[in-house]
Each structure stands twice: as structure tokens, then as C-alpha cells.
Amino acid sequence: MDAHSIIGAGSASLSPTSPVSARNAPIIKRKRSTGGLDSSPGSAAGADEDQSMLEPEKKRQPGVKRACNECRQQKLRCDVVQDPFQSCSRCNRLKLDCKIESNFKRIGKRSKHAEMEKEIDRLRRNISQARAQGYIVDEEPEDHHHSQLQSPVANSAYSHTRNPSLMGSDEAVTSLLTLKRGGSYSMATHYAYELEGVRLTEQDVVGLFQEFFAYYHPFLPFLNPDQSPDLYFQQHALLFWTIIAIASRRYTARPTILHDLSSGPLHRLLWGTVGDVPNSYFVVKALCLICTWPLPTSTTTADPTHILCGVMMKAATGIGLHRPSHTQDFSRVSVELNKDQLHDRVTTWAVCNIVAQHVGSGYGQPASSLYDWTLAIRPGEDGPFTLSPELEARLRIERFCDKVSKEMYSNASDPRGVAGDEHRAMLMRVYRRDYQELQASIMSQHLSSIVEVHLKAAAVHLRLAGFFDSSTTPGYVDDLMGLWRAVTSFLDLLFEDSNHHILRFSTNYLQQMLVAAGFALLKLMRSFFAKSVGDFDRGRTLFHKTINAIRATSVQDNDLQWRLAELIVQMWNGARIDHSNTSYRDGDKIEVDDSLQLKVRCRHSMSLVYDSIWRWREEYQAQGRGTLDANESSASSTHLDSTLMPPQNNMPNLIAANGALTPTANNGMSAAPSSMIAGMGYGGDPNYDFFDPQHWMLDGLLDFNYSYPQPLEGM
Incomplete structure (x- = not known):
């Protein structure tokens, strides 16, 4: 055959x-034309x-016969000649590679298009990221076959400045992206560090780190100034960006960095790190800094500092910072620390307790500090557990504040935790002596003015307990006079020209003590005690300086410090203090009353601040919302202190919704016939909750629509 x-x-x-053919042949409804194929050579x-x-x-x-690959893919008729091989007319016309492969399989158009779209999207994202990181995109490269994607910091020891997905072998991206350099090319500004949309150059980072270590680090000297920014970034991104955020508070070269970071990127990085259950030693350092200089906020309900402080202390104890010589007990692997590493951990643990005490005292909450053997004072001992003189003095001050808070405001037999009048009077005498000894010991060391300011703040923290006494308490007026001296001494030191940097770069705790001092001055000067002040004008001048100082500590328009300053101004102007009623002559009898006693008593020494706001709201509710006449609303514009008046050309027009002030035809300010507190968030609810002592202050209270300081009413 x-x-x-x-x-x-x-x-x-x-x-x-x-039958076999009928079972296996696919059913394809299309016209078949075999003409000429059977006779093919x-x-x-x-x-x-x-x-x-x-x-x-x-x-x-x-x-x-078999069609070529291209025609099979498109399911078209093919006139290819296999022997001798001649490409089909369609491939010739379209200049396609005509070939026949036995293992060829058709590819579905839809799946192929979907893959191509995904690839295009991926390449576009890579190009966008490369542009954001400082690369120049050459849309029509002259030599795209040999172009390469190179990093501007290719020789750097760290690769954090570039996305690894853009490095090296992606042919599609490298054919589009080149670095223009030399000749007719120019190097674009590249950004070495990026957090979402916030991008910084190497020059920005160097300037910001210099700013931080020059002005902020002296408040908490526990980082290494000689360490490079790259190493801080490698240790943890949160630590790096926290330093950047703090340094940008007063950084004039790029004043928008703080706003850009606090608008979302740093918050997401912070809570993402906290949500991952931080067990990093460097995260604890970052939390110490964040709790000391929180991101600016205009409302205290959005302030997470008290929560972050608890996270800081729990994270610190979780990794064994409170037992630095036995760190392996808190680790899955054996840990051996040298002397420097052990000392650094002891220092960081001391700073954690200082910060925790500041947060407790400043927010009027129980402090989460832990003073034990690790932080015990060891006179004459030199070793890894010995702190620097600055930190040791600061730690002694905060231990004193902790003792005051726990003894005076932690009475288990009182529903509000406050010690009884007799017990508190006895404690006051004991702590006065302790403070004098502490002051003598620290001042003899001739330490920095930062330590002295915190020492004065501790005296204010102690003396503010005088507002808890009743008028029948023995030595009541003497305690108020001690409070007056403590407040004025603290403010005088803070306002000295040599301490201008302390006020400008102050921590959140010092800002809170400044606010408490301002409320104390206001409360004392509007009461019977004003007659006991020898020089009332000095007190008034000091109060004006305090208002300006609180405004100066503001880092963003309408942040919490700014709003507090405006609130105190409103309270001062509403007090209508008559100078003739505050003069005092020898032999005059002072009628002592209980007007200085506090109703809010659950916030430790800071109860004064919350009580003052509570009373302010209560007074204006009693007068009725919107019932003050225009003369009262504009009273603060008469007899003004010229030193507090802002430049007229810097006063923006107020919108009509403000209610209290409206622009005149010549862009001046005129009083509208409404309350000076109209439009400040009271709303129309007659059951408005005026104050909740468990919540923060100023929530829904004030929403100032102006960006210039309100003037103080003259005496």
C-alpha cells in the first residue's frame, strides 16, 4: 500500500x-472557503x-492545511505556502512575522487587553512615583534603547530615598525615564525623603535637624546630635518624621511643612505604627517627642496626647526599659547591652517619666509615671544608671510634682479624690519645706534656665491647691499670697529677655502652665484679693504680657493656644475691674469671701482652668444668648492698651456671620447689635451642655472667625 x-x-x-468526528469536532458557524487550498503545491x-x-x-x-500564527490568532483565511515556504499575503501587507508553529495557541483578546491595561497602569504609576521622587521624564528619549534609570543618590549607603520597584530592570520604565544631566540637560530638584505628599530635599532635612537640636532638644536632651538624619530614618520612620514636624514649628525656610504633615500624613504614620503594637525602642523615643510637642489642634477633643502618653509608657515597659539591665526577660532572644546602650536606655526611661508627669500635671489627670530602683538617686555614683545633671534635676522636680498630685488629689475617701481642708493645709506646709530644699539644691548647681523655669512651674503646681481652700481655712489669705508670688515669679522668669527662646520653643507643658498662670492672675485680680496686691498696675501689666505670651506660643492660626488667649481676653474684658475698688491702704479691712473656691475639683491643679471656663459659660448663659447690647459688645474697644493693638492694615474684614463685628464702608470695624459671644458655637439648643468635667475644654465653645488678636480693655 x-x-x-x-x-x-x-x-x-x-x-x-x-461518530467520532461528530463527537469531537467543535461546532463553528462560519463560512469556509477551500477553493485553491487542495491544489496548493x-x-x-x-x-x-x-x-x-x-x-x-x-x-x-x-x-x-495549517494557517500561519497571525491568521490563526485572528481566525482569518490564510494563503501561506508551506513548501517551499512563502508568507501569506496578509502578513506581507501588514509587515507581520509570518510563521507556522505546531504548539501555537490562540490568546483571547479580552484577557490580553486586560493584561495590557494593567501593565499600562503599573507603568504610569511608576512614572508618577519617579517624577515625585525627583526624576526627569524624557517623553521622547534620543537613545531610549540604552537609557537607564539612575538614582541621584546611587552611592548613598541607604536606599530609603528611592522606590525599589523603580530600580534596575523594568524595561518599559527605563525606556521612558532618564536623568537629564550635563550639556543641555539640567538636574531637577530631587527629594531625598517623602511621606505621602510631603517631600524634603537633603538641604531641608539638614536645616530642620539643626533647628531641632539647637532649639528643641535642650528641653529633652536624650538624643544624639552627632547622629545623621539617615540613621534616624533607618532606626524608625516615625522618629525621623517626628523630629521634622517639631523642627518645622518655627522653621521659616519652608513654613508650610508643619501644616502639610499635621493635615494627615504624620497622623496616619503615627496611628499605623501604634496599631501595629510597637515594640521598638525608637518608637518610644518618638512618642516622648510627640507628647512633648503635640501636633497643633484647635480643639482638645482631637488632642490624643494623653492617650499617646499611656501608649508610650506601656510600650516602654513592654520592651523592658524600666529594667534595662534585664532586657532579655522581655525579648525572645538574648540581649546583651554595652555600657553606652545601657545608659541610653536608662536616659530614655527617665525622659519617659518626665514626659508622663508633664502630661499628667498639664492635663489634670493621674500621671502614669513609674519611679523605682532604676531611677533612684545615687549620689556620688558614676555608671550607666547615672543621669546628666540636667535630666537628674528635671527628674527630681517631676517626682516632687508627682508626690503633690498623689497626696493632694488622690484621697480614696472623697468622691472627687481631693484631700480634706485640714489634711491639705498640713500637706501644704510639708511640701513648702520640701520645695525650698529642692530649690536650694538645684539652684546651687547653676544649671540652665530651662531647669529653673520647670522649678518655678512646680511651685505654681503646688500653690494652685490654694483655690481648693475655703475662706475659713487657717492661713487662707497667706496661701493666696503664696500663690500670687509663685505665679508672678514664674512669669517674670519666663518673660526675661534671656529666656525668649524658652517661650518661643516651649513645650506643651510649659504652655499649659502659662495658661494656668493667666487664669490665676485673672481670678485673683477680679476678687477681694486684689486689694492685697501692693502694686495692682504691675499685676495688670503682667497679665497683658501673659496674653501676648500665650499668643506667641501659637504655631498655627486658630490653634488651641490662640483660642485660649482670646477666651481669657473676653473674660478680662467682661470682668469690668474698677481700679478704684482695688486700691488698698494700711488699716483697711479686707472682706474675705468664698468667691475663689472652685466648683470643678476633679482636674488636680488644672481644675482652675476648667472651673474658669465653666463659670464663664454659666455667666453668659444667665445673661441670655444674644442679649448683650452693642455698647457692651464693643466695650473692649475703649481705653485700649496701645501695646496690644495689632496693626490696622493687618486686620481682615470679619464676615457677617460673626455677629459681633461687621466691616464698615471704609474697611473699619463697627459693633453689630448682638452679643460679643454670638456666633461662637452655642447653637439654639436650650439644653446645651455647658461643661462636662470629664471632657476637654473649649469643645464647641469658640470658633473665632478672625485672625488678629482681640485687644484688652484698659483699666
């Missing part, structure tokens, strides 16, 4: 009408090839 008969027999066995020569392809192709019909 010859070859043709064999082929014929095979073809007959695979007739389209046979390559038909006989390709018979052996067709026979070998019967099994993998599942039994082809007889007489149908």
Missing part, C-alpha cells in the same frame, strides 16, 4: 460523518507533517 492510500485510509476513518509535501499532527490537534479534517 502506497503513501497516498495510507493517507486516504486515515482520512476516511476520520470522515466528518463518522505544499499539500502533498506537507502530508507527513499533517499526519504527525493528527493526535495533538485532535484529528484534523482531510485536505485542510
Whole structure:
């Protein structure tokens, strides 16, 4: 039997009408045109090839020759000649590579298009990221076959400045992205560090780190100034960006960095780190800094400092900072620390307790500090557990504040936790002596003015307990006089020209003590005690300086410090203090009353601040919302202190919704016939909750629509 008969027999066995063919052949409804194919010169020569392809192709019909790959992909008729091979007319016309492969399989158009779209999206994202990181995109590169994507800091020891997905082998991206350099090219500004949309150059980072270590680090000297910014970033991104945020508070070269970071990027990085259950030693350092200089906020309900302080202390104890010589007890692996590492951990643990005490005292909450053997004072001992003189003095001051808070405001037999009058009077005498000894010991060391300011703040913290006494308490007026001296001494030191940097770069705790001192002055000067003040004008001048100082500590328009300053101004102007009623002559009898006693008594020494706001709200509710006449609302514009008046050309027009002031035709200010507190968030609810002592202050209270300071009413 010859070859043709064999082929014929095979073809007959695979007739389209046979049962096997009927079961296996796919049903395809399309026109078939075989004209000219049977007589193709390559038909006989390709018979052996067709026979070998019967099994993998599942039994082809007889007489149908194979089309090229391109035509098979498109399911089109193909006139390719297999022997001798001649490309089909379609491939010739479209300049396609015409070939026939036995293992060729069609690719679905939809899936192919979807993959192409994904690839295009990925490449576009890579290009966008490369642009954001300082690369120059060459849309039509002259030599795209040899172009490479190079990092501007290719020789850097760290790769954090570039996205690894953009490095090296992505041919599509490297064919589009090149760094223009030399000749007619110019190097674009590249950003070495990026957090979401906040991008910094190497020059920005160097300037910000210099700013931090020059002005902020002296308040908490526990970081290494000689360490490079790159190393801080490698230790933890949160620590790096926290330093950047703090340094940007007064950084004039790029004043928008703080706003850009606090608008979301740093918050997300912070809470993402906290949500991952931080067990990093460097996260604890970052939390110490964040709790000392919180991100600016205009409302205390959005201030997470008290919560973050608790996270800081729990994270610190979780990694064994309170037992630095036995760190392996808190680790899955054996940890051996050298002397420097051990000392650094002891220092960080001391700073954690200082910060925790500041947060407790400043917010009027129980402090989460832990003073034990690790932080015990060891006179004359020199070793890894010995702190620097500055930190040791600061730690002694905060331990004193902790003792005052726990003894005076942690009475288990009182529902508000306040010690009784007799017990508190006895404690006051004891702590006065302790403070004098502490003051003598610290001042003899001739330490920095920062330590002295915190020492004065501790005296204010102690003496503010005088507002808890009743008028019948023995030595009541003497305690108030001690409070007056403590407040004025603290403010005088803070306002010295040599301490200007302390006020400008002050911590959140010092800002809170400044506010408490301002409320103390206001409360004392509007009461019977004003007659006991020898120089009332000095007190008035000091109060004006305090208002300006609180405004100066503001880092953003309408932040909490700014709003507090405006609130105190409103309270001062509403007090209507008459100078004739505050003069005192020897022999005059002072009528002591209980007007200075506090109703809010659950916030430790800071109860004064919350009580003052509570009373302010209560007074204006009693007068009725919107019932003050225009003369009262504009009373603060008469007899003004010229030193507190802002430049007239800096006063923006107030919108009519403010209610209290409206722009005149000549852009001046005129009083509108409404309350000076109209439009300040009271709303129309007659059951408005005026004060909740468990919540923060100023929530929904004030929303100042102006960006210039309100003037103080003259005496």
C-alpha cells in the first residue's frame, strides 16, 4: 500500500460523518472557503507533517492545511505556502512575522487587553512615583534603547530615598525615564525623603535637624546630635518624621511643612505604627517627642496626647526599659547591652517619666509615671544608671510634682479624690519645706534656665491647691499670697529677655502652665484679693504680657493656644475691674469671701482652668444668648492698651456671620447689635451642655472667625 492510500485510509476513518468526528469536532458557524487550498503545491509535501499532527490537534479534517500564527490568532483565511515556504499575503501587507508553529495557541483578546491595561497602569504609576521622587521624564528619549534609570543618590549607603520597584530592570520604565544631566540637560530638584505628599530635599532635612537640636532638644536632651538624619530614618520612620514636624514649628525656610504633615500624613504614620503594637525602642523615643510637642489642634477633643502618653509608657515597659539591665526577660532572644546602650536606655526611661508627669500635671489627670530602683538617686555614683545633671534635676522636680498630685488629689475617701481642708493645709506646709530644699539644691548647681523655669512651674503646681481652700481655712489669705508670688515669679522668669527662646520653643507643658498662670492672675485680680496686691498696675501689666505670651506660643492660626488667649481676653474684658475698688491702704479691712473656691475639683491643679471656663459659660448663659447690647459688645474697644493693638492694615474684614463685628464702608470695624459671644458655637439648643468635667475644654465653645488678636480693655 502506497503513501497516498495510507493517507486516504486515515482520512476516511476520520470522515466528518463518522461518530467520532461528530463527537469531537467543535461546532463553528462560519463560512469556509477551500477553493485553491487542495491544489496548493505544499499539500502533498506537507502530508507527513499533517499526519504527525493528527493526535495533538485532535484529528484534523482531510485536505485542510495549517494557517500561519497571525491568521490563526485572528481566525482569518490564510494563503501561506508551506513548501517551499512563502508568507501569506496578509502578513506581507501588514509587515507581520509570518510563521507556522505546531504548539501555537490562540490568546483571547479580552484577557490580553486586560493584561495590557494593567501593565499600562503599573507603568504610569511608576512614572508618577519617579517624577515625585525627583526624576526627569524624557517623553521622547534620543537613545531610549540604552537609557537607564539612575538614582541621584546611587552611592548613598541607604536606599530609603528611592522606590525599589523603580530600580534596575523594568524595561518599559527605563525606556521612558532618564536623568537629564550635563550639556543641555539640567538636574531637577530631587527629594531625598517623602511621606505621602510631603517631600524634603537633603538641604531641608539638614536645616530642620539643626533647628531641632539647637532649639528643641535642650528641653529633652536624650538624643544624639552627632547622629545623621539617615540613621534616624533607618532606626524608625516615625522618629525621623517626628523630629521634622517639631523642627518645622518655627522653621521659616519652608513654613508650610508643619501644616502639610499635621493635615494627615504624620497622623496616619503615627496611628499605623501604634496599631501595629510597637515594640521598638525608637518608637518610644518618638512618642516622648510627640507628647512633648503635640501636633497643633484647635480643639482638645482631637488632642490624643494623653492617650499617646499611656501608649508610650506601656510600650516602654513592654520592651523592658524600666529594667534595662534585664532586657532579655522581655525579648525572645538574648540581649546583651554595652555600657553606652545601657545608659541610653536608662536616659530614655527617665525622659519617659518626665514626659508622663508633664502630661499628667498639664492635663489634670493621674500621671502614669513609674519611679523605682532604676531611677533612684545615687549620689556620688558614676555608671550607666547615672543621669546628666540636667535630666537628674528635671527628674527630681517631676517626682516632687508627682508626690503633690498623689497626696493632694488622690484621697480614696472623697468622691472627687481631693484631700480634706485640714489634711491639705498640713500637706501644704510639708511640701513648702520640701520645695525650698529642692530649690536650694538645684539652684546651687547653676544649671540652665530651662531647669529653673520647670522649678518655678512646680511651685505654681503646688500653690494652685490654694483655690481648693475655703475662706475659713487657717492661713487662707497667706496661701493666696503664696500663690500670687509663685505665679508672678514664674512669669517674670519666663518673660526675661534671656529666656525668649524658652517661650518661643516651649513645650506643651510649659504652655499649659502659662495658661494656668493667666487664669490665676485673672481670678485673683477680679476678687477681694486684689486689694492685697501692693502694686495692682504691675499685676495688670503682667497679665497683658501673659496674653501676648500665650499668643506667641501659637504655631498655627486658630490653634488651641490662640483660642485660649482670646477666651481669657473676653473674660478680662467682661470682668469690668474698677481700679478704684482695688486700691488698698494700711488699716483697711479686707472682706474675705468664698468667691475663689472652685466648683470643678476633679482636674488636680488644672481644675482652675476648667472651673474658669465653666463659670464663664454659666455667666453668659444667665445673661441670655444674644442679649448683650452693642455698647457692651464693643466695650473692649475703649481705653485700649496701645501695646496690644495689632496693626490696622493687618486686620481682615470679619464676615457677617460673626455677629459681633461687621466691616464698615471704609474697611473699619463697627459693633453689630448682638452679643460679643454670638456666633461662637452655642447653637439654639436650650439644653446645651455647658461643661462636662470629664471632657476637654473649649469643645464647641469658640470658633473665632478672625485672625488678629482681640485687644484688652484698659483699666
